[in-house]
Amino acid sequence: VISVEKDVENLSKNDxxxxxxxxxxxxxxxAFPTETVxxxxxxxxxxxxxxxxxxxxxxxxxxxxxxxxxxxxxxxKYVEKIPSPAQKLMEAFWPGPLTIVLEHSGNxxxxxxxxxxxxxxxxxxxxxxxxxIKASDIPLAAPSANxxxxxxxxxxxxxxxxxxxxxxxxxxxxxxGVGVESTVVDCSxxxxxxxxxxxxxxxxxxxxxxxxxxxxxxxxxxxxPKSPGMKYTHYxxxxxxxxxxxGVDFFHRQVEEGVAAGKKVGVMVTEDNRGxxxxxxxxxxxxKRTDLSTVAQRLYESLRAFDKNNVxxxxxxVFPETAIGSAIMNRLRKAAGGQVIKE
Ligand code: TXA
Ligand code: MG
Numbered sequence: 001v002i003s004v005e006k007d008v009e010n011l012s013k014n015d016x017x018x019x020x021x022x023x024x025x026x027x028x029x030x031a032f033p034t035e036t037v038x039x040x041x042x043x044x045x046x047x048x049x050x051x052x053x054x055x056x057x058x059x060x061x062x063x064x065x066x067x068x069x070x071x072x073x074x075x076x077k078y079v080e081k082i083p084s085p086a087q088k089l090m091e092a093f094w095p096g097p098l099t100i101v102l103e104h105s106g107n108x109x110x111x112x113x114x115x116x117x118x119x120x121x122x123x124x125x126x127x128x129x130x131x132x133i134k135a136s137d138i139p140l141a142a143p144s145a146n147x148x149x150x151x152x153x154x155x156x157x158x159x160x161x162x163x164x165x166x167x168x169x170x171x172x173x174x175x176x177g178v179g180v181e182s183t184v185v186d187c188s189x190x191x192x193x194x195x196x197x198x199x200x201x202x203x204x205x206x207x208x209x210x211x212x213x214x215x216x217x218x219x220x221x222x223x224x225p226k227s228p229g230m231k232y233t234h235y236x237x238x239x240x241x242x243x244x245x246x247g248v249d250f251f252h253r254q255v256e257e258g259v260a261a262g263k264k265v266g267v268m269v270t271e272d273n274r275g276x277x278x279x280x281x282x283x284x285x286x287x288k289r290t291d292l293s294t295v296a297q298r299l300y301e302s303l304r305a306f307d308k309n310n311v312x313x314x315x316x317x318v319f320p321e322t323a324i325g326s327a328i329m330n331r332l333r334k335a336a337g338g339q340v341i342k343e
Contacts, residue, residue: 003173021132028052041140069121095125098200103118151237180296180324197218237304240313241336251315264312266314
């Protein structure tokens, strides 16, 4: 683990970054911070490097990776054409937490795209990520730097916990900002379709391109998602997670029943409900209901916190599915394997 101060000038000439870039050029993989979550980066042109990413994460190889770029020249080498809505979205949100799926031109490792005709690309809004891409002068294929299926990493510690011994280098740039992954939109068909809700909200996208639709599989369990990664269980803590959609009394009853059944119960609540469920074995406070961006920021570290106490079951609040709440609920539903109890 090497620490890099993210606010210093001329980061791409920083010794640590240059060292990391050399490893990337040599075909190794390096974990690095982005504004959303930590990524595990490798040369997007090298089959061998991509192989190493899948191996370190234990990721199914039919789940394609996002290619991270630092400037528009890099993009033009790897995508066939840029439809006008995609162009507008890039101008509005790059660098930033938006990933755009486009037809690729065949110059990337086919392992990156899992043999699809499209590639997912984004320009991250983080000085260390951008400096690493510039210093290596290579587009970086990078999934989240966690063990496949676990909550994504928002600190270098999370990466270390999951991948220690499996990767040669972690760049520690402090906690990430957004806390949930980028929004993935498909722009390869002329339409704009959200495949994964994330850091840029549907409302923000609509302001720029008007009509935006969502992959119906995001809400219907029986449909096959257009984004291969969305079909896997994800973001899950070790104990089963149950989402409680109801008032405080209803929440209380779930906790009491769990405790009465002899279970160690964990509760994930917002500031507003802190200290309400005293019979629970562990309480994790995950931000403020009045500012859901704080919940997004703390979501994954909150889920990870339960693993330390070996609880048997976790009950969590639910959130309104507007703005960043859509991304939060998407991750929570996946982490819960669809287990929601309604009052
Ligand atoms: O914020 C993020 O996006 C983070 C940071 C590290 O940049 N990365 C990330 O990568 O979340 P990953 O691999 O965990 O998620 C990539 C998602 C998966 O759901 C994958 O299936 C989808 O993007 N994806 C990649 N290529 C695709 C394509 N050609 N068509 C549709 N979906 C694609
Ligand atoms: Mg991931």
